[in-house]
Amino acid sequence: MSLIKKNLDRRGVLKGSAAAGLAAPMFFNGSAFAEGENYLNAPKGKSVTFGFNVPQTGAYADEGADELRAYKLAVKHLNGEGDGGMMNTFKPSNLKGNGILGKKVEFVTGDTQTKSDAARSSAKKMIEADKAIMITGGSSSGVAIAVQSLCQEAGVIFMAGLTHSNDTTGKDKRANGFRHFFNGFQSGAALAPVLENAYGKDRKAYHLTADYTWGWTIEQSISEATQAKGWETVETVRTPLGAGDFSQYLTPVLNSGADVLVLNHYGKDMVNSLTQAVKFGMRDKQVNGKDFTIVVPLYSRLMAQGAGENVKGIFGSTNWHWSLTDDGSKAFVKSFGQEYGFPPSQAAHTCYVQTLLYANAAETAGTFNPCGIVEALEDFEFDGLGNGPTLYRGADHQCFKDVLVVKGNENPTSKFDILEVVEVTPAEQVIYDPEHEMFAGGELGECNAGAA
Amino acid sequence: MKILTHPTSSVDSTMMFIFVAAVLTMPIWLTPIGAAYPDLMQRFVIFGLFATGFNILFGLTGYLSFGHAAFLGIGSYTAVWSFKLLGMNPIPAAIFAVVVSGVFALIIGYVSLRRSGIYFSILTLAFAQMCYAIAYSDLIGKFLGINLTNGETGLRVLADDPRIMDGVLTSGIDTSALTVNLFGLDLTHTWVWNGFQFNAGFYFCAFVLIIASYIAMRIFRSPFGLMLKAVKTNQNRLNYTGVNTKPYTLAAFVISGMYAGLAGALLCITDPLAGAERMQWTASGEVVLMVILGGMGTLMGPMLGAGIIKFSEQKFSTWGKPELHEFLAFIPDGIRDTVVSVASLFVGSGWHLTLGLVFMLIVIFLPGGIVEGGRRILMIVTGSNRRNRQIQAAAQAAE
């Protein structure tokens, strides 16, 4: 053996494993990958390390903290501690509650600061120094896209956390990246009929949009979906991310002739812009003989809490809500509530689910090899994780499931009871072609397993 | 001019030799402290380069720029555009980054140097914030109708970019992975030997740093460097003697801007994504911290400061109570809980508090930074303190 061991040509491994993947039978048994442990950060000892890369500081810190809680809970359940949560309702599942493939699950955490730079650096650190086999988390699409492409280049799996931009599984999709969360297009498709019912066909909408990938795609999705119902988009204005004071963007709305304000903002931006819009009297206004209304396309209970009274009666969409009564949701809310004393957010839910899905894929594939995981997750159909029957589509690595349309609760019974679910839009209504124009232009490419 | 003491060239050669050896063996001697993974070592080297360049302006002339992160960002964007258009070779990327950031430094420097003192600091700050806003919202790109900086996501190399030279220079090599390669050598490649990680990208950066440090040393020792020091000591006196100091300060500004641009390019060479956040004014503040912590106006200080800050950032910012318990295991159980709960304020997400405190203490008590601290300790040990003071006193009396 020579002293300096040159790595195997990564591309060679990649092609070999991809070919093996293609050759594998429909009901994949994992043996093709299990024998060769030629992939990056293959776990050597009795444990396997996940990298939880969440925003711990900055505008999305609230969400990040809740994601981290969910991850810790998922790790507990995977290792057979606690009450098992959704592991009991998840089917079809190969999870055994003894870690994954007999290895105990451990984790490292990193702070994305909601900045692409910092998030990539922190992910790199987890891959290089902590030997993380999978990176997950994030609460912003810009960050998710940046980290997803890093994971593709490095050769580890990225299980996206909260990211709602069409681009994550659209033009920036990657073979190593998977998204359970829904997206802007689906929000538009689910919201438009409800908005039409509530506010009629003849409406003029004014969009304020956070100036980054998520904002652009949600703006496009909502305005196209509502225009199809007869609405008119009067103006779309981009606001810098983290603007804080939106007053100079709100004042032109008042006299623009619009009667609907669509706030394509999330997190701290949404809390600020919604609160300020309400303070600008937009909920008490009459325009064109109709009541002026506000729409928030993507809701999160955490930020609704920050906006307080102001969310009452305002429509939006959400990926999941703790008041759902299916078995999976109930099991998760109970388990999370007992651990932390309050119900989980949608961010927490998607992160918990992503961790279980990854773990299950590893069990199914019989390996942590990213290409095995990809194989196991693609076109995987499952149920019992809170959103009803769900498909992980292989063509773009996007989950398809029911979308919730919610409204700010007029009479909340507790400080967590802020949103009420007004409609569960079935998955068939929000499915789209992978080559839909809002998603076209990207390539999944081949899975990358890195090098040993 | 002769009064200024001048280290002999043999001292410089020895120092340079030790420095080169230290940089090249980083993957080995950093292993015991858990810092020998490629990402962090690359950061040591890149931010060391950034700080060294900043020191040429701040350390020599005393002009405090609060906007150097702008050049870091400009260098990064230029490098990624070079990847996108020309191909994934780091050399044109680095050259273009230096040139473009130099041009920007010339413009910004020309304007900002019309003022001095606090005005200069705030002008550079205003310029940098403007560059940041332009990059973050891709204002010029929107104006021109192209995707110049890709806003918040950051500029990346995409599979369908032209990369015209890729086929020519690296014929027969698969470049579809979009990682940077030096004529076919993948810079993300890591050779592993006895558990030590030797990363190609790190060595590329280290090589650049060594050359840049040598140039910085030559600048420090040159008549040009002496002139800059004179600007710092008393600009008025220079002006009265008929010396126009502006060309000198402008040259220093441009050189330090080019160093920053080069550092920015290296950031993208190791990870081909240019994000606007690295242009924010807090990033400019960080390089000031590095230089002050290490020792402004010294050759090795800035590099030391950059290393310490990047190391602590990676280590302390991920520590929590369990790590502290482990670290402080030598303290008896009863007291340890209290110690840990106090100490946990200063690690994890609170590590910026530590940074701020250390920084204040350094500015208050040790304005010369760690290098001066080391020198003082050395003096106490060798007992040369008193003699030195006498020399200083004599020199002051002579003025």
Add this chain to the structure above:
Amino acid sequence: MDAIILQVLNGLEKGGAYALIALGLTLIFGTLGVVNFAHGALFMLGAFCAVIMRSLLTYEVATGEVEATAWGTEVAVTTPYVTNLFGDFGNTLIDWAVPVSILLTIPVMLIVGLVMERGLIRHFYKRPHAEQILVTFGLAIVLAELIKAQFGANPIPVPEPAALGGMADFSGIFGSEPGTITYPMWRFVYFLFSAFIILVVFCFLKFTTFGMVVRAGMEDRETVGLLGINIGKRFTFMFAVSAMIAGLAGAMYTPIISPDYNIGMEFLVLSFVVVVVGGMGSLGGAVSAGFLLGLLQSFSAMNEVKAIIPGIDQIIIYLVAIIVLLVRPRGLMGRKGVMET
């Protein structure tokens, strides 16, 4: 037309905040000759005085009852102790937490200012400006991090009194249709408040002996000292006053933007630009530049303006600063020789 009036109102409110911070900054420049990068942190501390006041008033005590939660655990029912003590007056007190917090902000910020000046800044009078910037920059980080350690990283909503929460209708004044020119009441109150503070500071400096001495000291510290006046003590006091102004500006700003630990940093850069545009050491310059830049920022966000130059709203402040400094190197109202070395 209505749109322009609305943006003027908006600019005045923004300008009010800028002017208050810049006023304090330039007072410190003028009196002590110190560049205070921690001034934004003082604004932030003021904002957290309001947060503290509100949490003091809304501190809840258990009533002894328990209720079940949706996920099957029990929590104790609580009510604010102020309501228990004072009944309806207690609720009014909670509602008016922000204005009431001024009573807390003034003493706290005066003390913070005194401690800062005596404990730290005073040692830096003779040190280079670069070191003053650096040490106060370090202090700003420390203060922000301490607040973060205590209150977390997320913005904390602080509502204004319900009576001042609605919209003020200015349509009548400008002869427009009712309901066309409406502006949030609290933002207008903030503008009035900042104008009032500025007026008080100017009157104080103009019409009191103390103020006269301070102004004289700003002109020529040494001569005033030679007259046997302890100018140092007065300057220390002015530092505390500047801290208080920043604190008040912050406390009253909380209903407009929910404060977090970083809010000071966000304002700091802007307020420095304001001071430089106004002219370092000129109080009138700081105030007028504050309002000027507030107005410009508001106008540049109008869709009609952005249609001509996209994104101008995000860089206008810096652009103006650069142009002003090139055309009038000492700023709009700056005096010769201030802070030039």
